Amino acid sequence: MVDVPELVEQARQGRPRAVARLISLVEGASPQLREVMAALAPLAGNAYVVGLTGSPGVGKSTSTSALVTAYRRAGKRVGVLAVDPSSPFSGGALLGDRVRMSEHASDPGVYIRSMATRGHLGGLAWAAPQAIRVLDAAGCDVILVETVGVGQSEVDIASQADTTVVLLAPGMGDGIQAAKAGILEIGDVYAVNKADRDGADATARELNHMLGLGEARAPGDWRPPIVKTVAARAQGTDELVEALEKHRAWSEEHGVLAERRRARAAREVETIAVTRLRERIGDLRGDRRLSVLAERITAGELDPYAAADELIAGLTGEETAG
Known part of the structure; x- marks a missing residue:
């Protein structure tokens, strides 16, 4: 049996092993999970949760890494939940090493965890909400949740994040895929990554056009911005962070953030x-x-x-x- 109060206290002190142990208890549906959640409940509720989704190959991991760098530069503690496909043999995350984020591995202000979907549809692991709570209670200011990238079924992230970023890339047929996947309905911010490639401007224009189709927004409603980035060179990352902060401020002002969090708890x-x-x-x-x-x-x-x-x-x- 685990000493849960001691483990929670160590997590609050930023000890990675304690955070890892708590998330493992969550993923394994430990008999002590009730005790863990009861201990974390009064400590959570302060982190800003950003979801990143998009088709495979658009650069989600690279964009996540660029955002981590930007938030760390601002002095924020960052947690990353990278949800990967499950191994059909072990049930573990196939991409668990997260090579693209290895530069942050030695930073004590960053905690990175790969989680396996274990067959759960919707692009998120079933344990993601509790894992988010662990990172929140452990003192992370920002939690980045990168989804598995399964395309048309990964809309669960919209119900778990305070702000959802949808990533697209030129030359991947993303305009049509966006319409099919319904991601035009879940994005709060859109990023056209790999914007140094031919067709980036056309992709942004097409996306802007599609966002305007059938839109019935009242004055003061949020209109998702489109940001062009080259995550591999950290270009456009500051503009992306600025867009995220604007959405956060708007959500707080209009009560959207509180409502999303209530809906998240109900779900x-x-x-x-x-x-x-x-x-x-x-x-x-x-x-x-x-x-x-x-x-x-x-x-x-x-x-x-x-x-x-x-x-x-x-x-x-x-x-x-x-």
Whole structure:
């Protein structure tokens, strides 16, 4: 058993091993997870969470590294959650070494963690919300969450971040992909990376046009800016940080930040509750109640919705619907 109060205190002091241990408890769904979350709850809520998403190859890791440099130059402590595809063999993160961010590995003001999706769709690991809370409670001023880059399904980041950055690059058909993926709806800031390539201006123009299509913004509403960057040379990074800070200020002024954080907490509670219910239903496999319901459905005596009502009633003690 882990001494949770001691571990939390060490994390507050910025000790990387303690932070790593806490996130490992989260990822492993430790029996002590409740105790960990209870200890972290009063300490969290101060970090600014920035999500970075986009198709594979647009330069998410390089852009994340450039942002880390910029925020460290401003004296901020930075946490990075880099969500990677899962190894089909070990379940671990395939890109765990994070070569592109190795320059920050020895900086005590930066904590970098790769997390595996472990089959979770939406571009984020299921444990990401709790891992964000660990980094928040450990004193990070800014937390950068880089998604797996799976394209059309990675929209979960919008529900986990205070500000979502969507990265695109010229010559990758991103305009069409943006429309297909729905990322035009989740971005608060857009960055056309690799802007030293041919077609960068055209990509920015096309994106600006698409953002204007069907838009019905009231005066004072946020209009996502488009920033051109060359992350590999840190060009445009200061402009990107400026855009992020403007969105943060606007969100605070208009109550959007507080509302997003309430919605994030509600979603987390819902996910935990649904997971627990699913576990209880899973325990019924091989149970006679589930077999009887299945037999009645195949015999035409019961429809699946009525069967589900009976199952839920058995789990919760509630009366069946209808």
